[in-house]
Amino acid sequence: MTRIESVDVHDVRFPTAAAGDGSDAINRGDYSATYVELRTDTTHTGAGFTFTNGRGNEITCAAVRALAHHVTGRTLAELNADPVGFHRSLTADPQLRWLGPEKGVIAMATGALVNAVWDLRAKEAGVPLWRLLAEMPTAELVACVDFHHIGDALTPAEATEILDKGQAGMAERLAELARDGFPSYTTSVGWLGYPDDKVRGLARAAYAQGWRAMKMKVGGDLDDDVRRATLIRAEIGPDALLMMDANQVWDVEEAITAMGRLAALDPYWIEEPTHADDVLGHARINRAVAGLTGGRCRVATGEVAANRVIFKQLLQAEAIGVMQVDACRVAGVNEVLAELLMAAKFGVPVCPHAGGVGLCELVQHLAVFDYLRVGTSLDGRMVEYVDHLHEHFEDPVRTSGGRYLLPDRPGYSATMRTASIAEFSFPDGPAWR
Amino acid sequence: MTRIESVDVHDVRFPTAAAGDGSDAINRGDYSATYVELRTDTTHTGAGFTFTNGRGNEITCAAVRALAHHVTGRTLAELNADPVGFHRSLTADPQLRWLGPEKGVIAMATGALVNAVWDLRAKEAGVPLWRLLAEMPTAELVACVDFHHIGDALTPAEATEILDKGQAGMAERLAELARDGFPSYTTSVGWLGYPDDKVRGLARAAYAQGWRAMKMKVGGDLDDDVRRATLIRAEIGPDALLMMDANQVWDVEEAITAMGRLAALDPYWIEEPTHADDVLGHARINRAVAGLTGGRCRVATGEVAANRVIFKQLLQAEAIGVMQVDACRVAGVNEVLAELLMAAKFGVPVCPHAGGVGLCELVQHLAVFDYLRVGTSLDGRMVEYVDHLHEHFEDPVRTSGGRYLLPDRPGYSATMRTASIAEFSFPDGPAWR
Known part of the structure; x- marks a missing residue:
């Protein structure tokens, strides 16, 4: 029963701007990561991040800290048992949602945390993430998807059909x-x-x-x-x-x-x-x-x-x-x-x-x-x-x-x-x- | 020649959640403001803010601090002489734009700063903002609008026609x-x-x-x-x-x-x-x-x-x-x-x-x-x-x-x-x- 005991956030920045790497019509940045570590009561640490372009990485770090209480203290088993509930605790937080909704800084911070939970889950399972997902029963995969606001384009039944078919070959x-x-x-x-x-x-x-x-x-x-x-x-x-x-x-x-x-x-x-x-x-x-x-x-x-x-x-x-x-x-x-x-x-x-x-x-x-x-x-x-x-x-x-x-x-x-x-x-x- | 000497940011929160004020299907918050004061070398202070819903107000405050260097040290005359240039310094910052682009936390922080500049400008003019805008020559108003990405819906010529017509009556x-x-x-x-x-x-x-x-x-x-x-x-x-x-x-x-x-x-x-x-x-x-x-x-x-x-x-x-x-x-x-x-x-x-x-x-x-x-x-x-x-x-x-x-x-x-x-x-x- 892995429990997430704390969320560490690191503001990591690589000085790439000077060399022109990554320069385009609109961005010229120091490639950076808001890097998240989920410390647990096992030997595994969940790692996740969101990518930013340099200045402002402290803002996504602050957003991770604001969301971290939805993760800290919870067990992987709990999060896996109600994946949409967990996801909405982050995406539909009744105070933080206003800062997006579901976009920009707050979505990126959510991504870093959610990705870290999946990294932890795959490490606990002892497999790369692609394999964890590919071998997951269809119902379990469908249960990970929040269909809110996309129901007019994709239903759970349609998702089920796609994933069932995907098992062949x-x-x-x-x-x-x-x-x-x-x-x-x-x-x-x-x-x-x-x-x-x-x-x-x-x-x-x-x-x-x-x-x-x-x-x-x-x-x-x-x-x-x-x-x-x-x-x-x-x-x-x-x-x-x-x-x-x-x-x-x-x-x-x-x-x-x-x-x-x-x-x-x-x-x-x-x-x-x-x-x-x-x-x-x-x-x-x-x-x-x-x-x-x-x-x-x-x-x-x-x-x-x-x-x-x-x-x-x-x-x-x-x-x-x-x-x-x-x-x-x-x-x-x-x-x-x-x-x-x-x-x-x-x-x-x-x-x-x-x-x-x-x-x-x-x-x-x-x-x-x-x-x-x-x-x-x-x-x-x-x-x-x-x-x-x-x-x-x-x-x-x-x-x-x-x-x-x-x-x-x-x-x-x-x-x-x-x-x-x-x-x-x-x-x-x-x-x- | 008013010069903006510093940008003060205040995290102001009112404990409204307990009373159910402002509660709706998706939000239940402590009404808050990321409140900005532009200190100048005159007796006027520019005030602006963005509204948030409680937790996370520190994130928009951090975003204001990350953008503040585009305002600090500049004169009102400079900003008024090139309003789109000033606006894009905030909305198209080559590192911070990635955090939006032009949405969520970073847009809200931009709004607080830009609104504070307009408050300052109206105070210096000694008139309410509505009057400053309503009495502004058409060309000056059109020059305040960034038509980037909306040119297929509104051209400067169309904006000019609307604002010229608006002078009648x-x-x-x-x-x-x-x-x-x-x-x-x-x-x-x-x-x-x-x-x-x-x-x-x-x-x-x-x-x-x-x-x-x-x-x-x-x-x-x-x-x-x-x-x-x-x-x-x-x-x-x-x-x-x-x-x-x-x-x-x-x-x-x-x-x-x-x-x-x-x-x-x-x-x-x-x-x-x-x-x-x-x-x-x-x-x-x-x-x-x-x-x-x-x-x-x-x-x-x-x-x-x-x-x-x-x-x-x-x-x-x-x-x-x-x-x-x-x-x-x-x-x-x-x-x-x-x-x-x-x-x-x-x-x-x-x-x-x-x-x-x-x-x-x-x-x-x-x-x-x-x-x-x-x-x-x-x-x-x-x-x-x-x-x-x-x-x-x-x-x-x-x-x-x-x-x-x-x-x-x-x-x-x-x-x-x-x-x-x-x-x-x-x-x-x-x-x-």
Whole structure:
């Protein structure tokens, strides 16, 4: 009977801004984590985090502290027995809900705590999170999903049907992943802060390493975007996939105009073409880019989608051709389950958002589970890969030839190395003094 | 040349939860304010705040501190010379934006700071905020609006046309308001936490005081909602307006079902029938309630609408018949300007959200400005009124016969009494020790 005795919160920040890593049309940050440790009365510690962009990480830390009383003192058995009740204690707290609701700082803090509980649960079970989820009985999985406010898009009966179906052929799919790994793409080639020569060299190197899908940032000066896209396309040839990411910088009309020019470089998707909250705008852009490219290009979004209600509408409005769930932006594994199930129902592939601090470590579990039990196809599925900061995790991702290798250690791969926490704690760690 | 020398932040909380004031289907809080004072090199202090629901007020305080460097050390002249630049320094901070973007905690903190700058500006001008705005040249007002991400719904040229037109007849409208006050409605009669006898007595008393529009909370047990609505309707007669507020508790289908029964009580609007982010859901409900009531009832929402992008979509999707802007939820006066202008373009009346701590004090300025210069009609316009906590403000609202009297003191009526700040500071004020 594991009991959670305390919640420790660490403000961990890596000084990445100076190098231009992670720079895009709208963000330039010091990649950071609001890192949570659940201390228990067993030898296991639950680890979870949410990713932030530097300044303000103390705000998400404060939010974790404000929510921690819903976790402290509770047993895993209790939380598992009433997962929606536990989830709503965090998402519908009668005082804290006002600060979202279910979005931004308070959702991210919820995500850190909920993810830590799942990490603990998988460690106690002695299996990686993807396996815990994939092998869970359907009724137990469905009981983890809060259908509130998404009932018009997904019912428990529909979720049950999807998860029951997902049991067929699971052993074969698992054998395939164990052999080949999970497809991925790299974002490390084209940050806006990198000069052309660096972009060209990185694209060439990535291609040589086996990557056949790469993402570049757009949304700067349009002539620059076209020039950079042209030089990347020249390096990777006509067959490799080239994705573009505008990080919300465009207005709706502006996005359509820009894609009119960028379409010549045969983009596979345009990511975050406008404001993350603009469901109707994404729908218009999705129709327009399909028209501009004869259906070859689609809209992708999700890393900043606030919650399942926004994802629901993106699907209902046919606004996206790719759903990019984030492991920490929304309220943790439970909410991601709802999103994976809705994507499956609407027939939209999920390509999780990663990068930042530790997001690759987390989302590999979600993608593997999705393939094994929910989406059950690799068609159009790729996990984002960014080659930053993995060395700070105890169970870092491993890739080979442009694919993620199956994680095999117990938990959610969320545990940060003790030395890294100490070194990069803000503001008192040696890295910041 | 007023210079802002420092930003003081106070965590002020009023212990309202115990009495059931402000209780509804989803919130039960200690009404609180993240209260901001801009200290300057003149005798004026800019006051602003955002409203929260108790626990977590320390999180919005932390967010104000994280944003304060965009304000400290700057002169009013600088900020006025480039209002969109100033606004984006807060809303598009390259590290803090990730925590929203433009929603929740970080937007609310931005609202507190931006509102404080406007309070300071109006005090320096020696006029109430509504007058400062109403008498501002059109070009200067348009320059305060950030059209980013709303260009597909409102252009600067359209805003200019609305504000130019609004100059005609302004003197007559002002004379009318000075004589009659601004229409309002009361929410104090039907909180969910109140027993039937108290609700009946409050409805009767409000009617006797001259109120002809009242709002009740729904979203509890449906039989209870119907019973409470019936007893209020019996007290106020068939001609007074009865509004209902579900505070987001229903799913889309559930809202339509509930309104099928509540329609018998002739509701004027159903407020927040479902999740605040659900634009498409509100659109469906709006069509359904119009059908159920022959067009007599409409959907109202906005107190938790995250930003101008959500409001834009609510208007584009014909999801609302009443727009309820909040003075603090979004990024302050500048963003509210965008929302008022969009509402005018789409022909939807604005009835600002109030209550909480000091929201009535703020929104009266917005409603008066809207009537004088933007919407230019009182048709369907009412400001919410809740009879709580006004005594803590130096320039509290004054009402008579169910109408707000024009505020006449310089500023945004945001200044809290020093003694109240001291008494209710959390956790060290005498009220909390």
